[in-house]
Amino acid sequence: MKATPHRRISLLKFPAFFLLLLLSGWASGQAVRVTGRVEIRSNEAHKGKPSDASGVVVWLTPVGNSLPPSAKPDPSSPHLRLVQKNKHFEPHVLVVPVGASVEFPNRDPFFHNVFSLFEGKRFDLGLYEAGTTRDVHFDKPGISYIFCNIHAEMSAVVIALDTPYYAISGPRGELSIANVPSGRYQLRVWSEVSLPDELKEMTREVTISGTSASLGTLQIAETQLAHVHKNKYGRDYDRPAPSSPAYEQR
Numbered sequence: 001m002k003a004t005p006h007r008r009i010s011l012l013k014f015p016a017f018f019l020l021l022l023l024s025g026w027a028s029g030q031a032v033r034v035t036g037r038v039e040i041r042s043n044e045a046h047k048g049k050p051s052d053a054s055g056v057v058v059w060l061t062p063v064g065n066s067l068p069p070s071a072k073p074d075p076s077s078p079h080l081r082l083v084q085k086n087k088h089f090e091p092h093v094l095v096v097p098v099g100a101s102v103e104f105p106n107r108d109p110f111f112h113n114v115f116s117l118f119e120g121k122r123f124d125l126g127l128y129e130a131g132t133t134r135d136v137h138f139d140k141p142g143i144s145y146i147f148c149n150i151h152a153e154m155s156a157v158v159i160a161l162d163t164p165y166y167a168i169s170g171p172r173g174e175l176s177i178a179n180v181p182s183g184r185y186q187l188r189v190w191s192e193v194s195l196p197d198e199l200k201e202m203t204r205e206v207t208i209s210g211t212s213a214s215l216g217t218l219q220i221a222e223t224q225l226a227h228v229h230k231n232k233y234g235r236d237y238d239r240p241a242p243s244s245p246a247y248e249q250r
Helices: 003-030 196-200
Strands: 032-041 057-062 083-085 088-090 093-097 100-105 114-116 133-138 142-148 155-161 166-168 174-180 183-190 204-208 212-221
Touching: 032 057, 057 174, 083 100, 093 100, 093 166, 166 174, 174 212, 183 196, 183 212, 196 212
Parallel strands: 032 212, 093 155
Antiparallel strands: 032 174, 057 166, 057 183, 083 088, 100 133, 114 142, 142 155, 183 204
């Protein structure tokens, strides 16, 4: 008779235990690591030379259903910076969530004038000196090409996304996106070495499922010519004049 209560408790716990296992399995099935690889196909001018496959951005946007609140990118993420140092932007490619603000600190011993007038977010931060910073609010999805109105060699790209499921390719072109729920997504690709129309043709729908998923190899044609741009007035850059206070701060 004493064994009956023990048996009854075990039977009550038995289905709950399996329910927990089922729920755990279902939840783990939703968290998928998506992998892939980028391969750059060189143009004739660079044929035979190894192409750098790093810096390619790949992102997945849910089809039909919007992102759950827990998956939406946090626009208040701290330390989003595009640093000006040694007449370069660091990093060269920066991915941010829509609604985020990005700092543009000047860590060079001379003036800069950061601007973007092409696609994405359009802004002009004006002339500002060493040790100071400016902020830009990226309030909508888009790709912003960023330059300095003083130093023609400076360029960077900020990509504002409304999805947290993205990756930036490494030196060997490797891609990895963690914790992607199973479902249908639109895959999009951005690369600095290819033309926008050709990248748009790479957009397609993919289905993610299972404990892992692969995007395969994404082949990108290297067709983009050297980035030649005008200053913010639409004119050629002036020849550097180091003695000018607009270029150098003593």
